[in-house]
Amino acid sequence: MPLSDAQWTRIEPLLPNRTPKRGGRWRDHRQVINAIAFKFQTGTQWVHPPxxxxxxxxxxxxxxxxVIDGTWERVFTVLxxxxxxxxxxxxxxxxxxTIVRAHQHATGARKKGPVGEPDDHAIGRPRGGLSTKIHLAADGRCRPLAFVLTAGQAGDAPAFTDVMASLRVPLRRGRPRTRPDVALADKAYSSRAIREHLxxxxxxxxxxxxxxxxxxxLRRGSRGGRPPAFDRETYKQRNTVEWCISRLKQWRGIATRYEKTxxxxxxxxxIAGIFLWAGS
Structure with missing residues (x-):
């Protein structure tokens, strides 16, 4: 699904407007973004675009x-x-x-990848086969706020602090806002370290x-301390992250990983997040 006029109106001012180093002119930004989105939406091969x-x-x-100059992340953050x-x-x-299967074409990348590329390319080999795990945070309207990638066999709790550290909402003045009021997560994140971090x-x-x-x-009696506070009513909002995952996985190139790096x-x-934020 290509960018709508409303989405393009919000995205266009945020894109680079400088000319390429070798001279000439950029190919139309909107056409290129639609081509990239088509690739991830359909899961088709790079060499077979319309x-x-x-x-x-x-x-x-x-x-x-x-990717190298940070444009995608910057547009995502500004939105x-x-x-x-x-x-x-x-x-x-x-x-x-959430775990996504990695297609066999996603393997075979060079050991030394680009700057910021993990050594294992965030591909693991758990019992279910090659896979990548997406750790993410979502807001109350089912929109993604931050992403962290690990190999598929990685645990949820160890990546929690990385996800929280990736939350950065720039303000017009002063430092970016990095601290939400409330963090909701399921039982997999119930650890003393995470609670102390928050x-x-x-x-x-x-x-x-x-x-x-x-x-x-309870077995420890008085030495066990008080149970952690739990707001059952607020916890009902936690499914927003599951809805967010569902929206992202409507893109076939996200639901299955075909990319080597x-x-x-x-x-x-x-890019999927940009489409969601620009359309909201």
Whole structure:
């Protein structure tokens, strides 16, 4: 689905307007973004785009160039900031993860990747086969706020602090806003380290304790301490991150990873997020 006129109106001012180093003119930004989005929406191969999008190398090179200079992440972040300025962004975030299968074509990348590329390219080999895990935070309207990629067998809890550290909403003045009011997560994130991390940052945790932790605390009696506070009513909002994951996975190139490098696959996530934020 190409960019609508309303989406393009919001995105166009945020894109680079300088000319390429070798002279000449950019191929139309809107056409290139639509070509990249078509690739991730359909999961087709890079070498088989529709003729209306032109040569695939120019499309891929633009994608890669804007990965390197941070354009995709910057556009994604500015759209979030605009929503925050319009009071369209509340103070609660939900955190979760999802596993995506990695296609066999996603393997074989060079060991030494581009800057920021993890050594394992965020591809693991758990029991289910090659896979990548997307850790993300979402707002109350099912829109993504931050992404972190790991290999598929990685645990959820160890990536929690990385996800929270990736939350950055620029303000018109002063430092970016990095601290939400409330963080919601399921039982997989119920650990003393995570609760202490949120407490130090002044973020209210809404995380249920699993049954084994409750039993262990009761066995210890008075030494087990008080049970962590849990706001059951607020926790009902946690499914917003699951809805966000569902929206992202409507793009076939996101639901299955075909990209060899984590940086290019992450760019696909940012582009899907840009479409969501620009359309909200």
């Amino acid at each position: 003729a209306k999008y032109g040569n695939w190398r120019g499309v891929y090179n633009r994608l890669r160039m804007w 979030m900031a605009q929503a925050d300025a319009d009071e369209n962004l509340n103070g609660a975030v939900s955190v979760d993860s 407490r130090r940052r002044g973020i209210r945790a809404v995380i249920p304790a699993p049954a084994d932790q409750r039993r262990h605390r 984590a940086t290019i696959y992450l760019a696909g996530l940012y």
